[in-house]
Amino acid sequence: MLKKKLRGKSKFLRKMNELMEIYSRNQDTAFAYRELLGLESMIRYEGEQAMFDLNKASLLYDMGRYREAETVLKQIPSINPTFDAMCESLRFKLLEVR
Numbered sequence: 001m002l003k004k005k006l007r008g009k010s011k012f013l014r015k016m017n018e019l020m021e022i023y024s025r026n027q028d029t030a031f032a033y034r035e036l037l038g039l040e041s042m043i044r045y046e047g048e049q050a051m052f053d054l055n056k057a058s059l060l061y062d063m064g065r066y067r068e069a070e071t072v073l074k075q076i077p078s079i080n081p082t083f084d085a086m087c088e089s090l091r092f093k094l095l096e097v098r
Helices: 002-006 011-026 029-038 046-062 066-074 081-096
Strands: none
Touching: 002 081, 011 029, 029 046, 029 081, 046 066, 046 081
């Protein structure tokens, strides 16, 4: 079923989604962060870069590296209302920890 849902997406997005699914199960933030950074060379489009940066900022947040997460989050361009709402959600979390 998962493969059917991901058909047509870029190779980068498939790999990133698989990685984030694994992370949701095992919660090994350091492993997920290292693996995510390894996927950066596969990015081809602005939207992929934005998703990469959002996941990177989220993982940095989970590791308690709030300043780095905030820096990454500031660099993410506005893509669409749904994506922008996900970014705002993380911004609010970062504001709460200050």
